[in-house]
Amino acid sequence: MTLATLAEVLQPALKQGHAVAGLVTLGWEDMRAYVAAAEAENVPVILQAGPSCRAHTPLPVLGKMFRHLAEHASVPVVAHLDHGYTMDECKEALDSGFTSLMFDGSRKPLAQNIAETAAIAEMAHAAGISCEGEIGFVGYSGGEQSAGTDPEEAAQFAVETNVDAMAISVGNVHLQEDKDGGLDEPRIRAIEAVTSVPLVIHGGSGVPVDQRRRLAQGSSICKFNIGTELRMAFGDALRNAVNADPARFDRVAILKDTHDPVVAAARRVLTAFKGTENG
Template sequence: MTLVTLSDVLQPALKRGYAVAGLVTLGWEDMRAYVAAAEAENVPVILQAGPSCREHTPLPVLGKMFTYLAENVSVPVVAHLDHGYTLQDCKIAIESGFTSVMFDGSQKALAQNIDETAEIAQMAHAAGVSCEGEIGFVGYAGGANSAGTDPDEAAQFAKETGVDAMAISVGNVHLQQDKEGGLDEVRIRAIEAITEVPLVIHGGSGVPVAQREALARGSSICKFNIGTELRMAFGQALKEAAAADPDRFDRVQILKETHDPVVAAARRVLRAFKSV
């Protein structure tokens, strides 16, 4: 059994100079591949159930899937709720066996975000579960614009909420398909200078790999969320498998052929966050 909390994997990362990948799952095929990749690289992994995943599969089912996978590998696995928008979302996740919850109050006023995040962090900690919060808003490629994290507000948020990890907005964007951007390292340094909590980057697929490596080893950023990059790898593998034999209709056989390409893509992601 290697199911652990977010704090269990991020505190060692903070002390020893590496980061842990939060891999966004959509179903059995990708989460199984992510755990296989983590086992092959001998690193911890955070399996994340975001809103689109939860629309497709209920949290109680996802909790059992994550737990089963964790029980059958030797590396630490975190079962993480990504972008929970209400206390009820987080409560159901905790009751379903998740070991970490992320409450997203980033579009609310600062005081409300702090109050609601603190309440959820207290609930999570009482259950032996970690809590991640977000200060500043991370936008979406082709959608809502970001609002950068103010360092002083970040320090207040970290202190008053008691979160185990803090997601920040420093030039990162959700659903970005290229790596032509980059993070605002001046803002990152200003935030980490006055906070002690492990920092989190959402929208990590858009961050250049060299910058991922440098920040994983030389900053307080201990968690990078990666989704789009791996969805693209899965989608390409699925298209190739379906096109290989137009007469084939058994989805199990088709989906099996996505496994190795997604494992390979996930291993490339995981390597960038390892310690030197």
């Protein structure tokens, strides 16, 4: 069994100079492909259930799916709640077997964000699992605008919440389909200077691969969330599978054809986060 907490995979990443991918799942086909990719690359992987995933599949079911994959995997697998917005939602994820809770209070005033995140971190730690918080708001492509993380507020947040990982807003954007953006490295260095907590980049699909690799090996960013580019790979594979034989109607047979292309896309993602010691 290789079920792991977030802290168990991020602390080695921080010390050894690499990052771990938080791969955003939507269903059985992609989460299974992500674990296969992690095994092929011999790296840990964080399976993430975000709001759209939870709207489609209940948390208790997702917890069992994640744990089943972890128990049969040859690499560490983290069962992670992504963007939990309430204590009740985080408690349900904990009760469903998740090993990591990400509470997103980034839209709230700082004091409220700290208080609520600290309460969830305390609950998680009492159960022997991990907690990620967010300070500074990461916006959405074509939607809400970002609000960059203030280094002094980040230092306060890290100390007062006792989180195991801290998501920051440094030019990253959710749901970005291209890689024309880039992260604000001076802001990252300013945050690194005032806290030793592993840092997390949400909206990692929009970050150029060279910058991902460089920051994974040479900064405190230990987790990059990747969703959009893998959803695009799945969508392309599914369209190809459907169009290859218009008479085919069995969805199991159709979905099976998405596996190898998604594994290949996930392996390309995972490779960029490896440290120098493991290629």
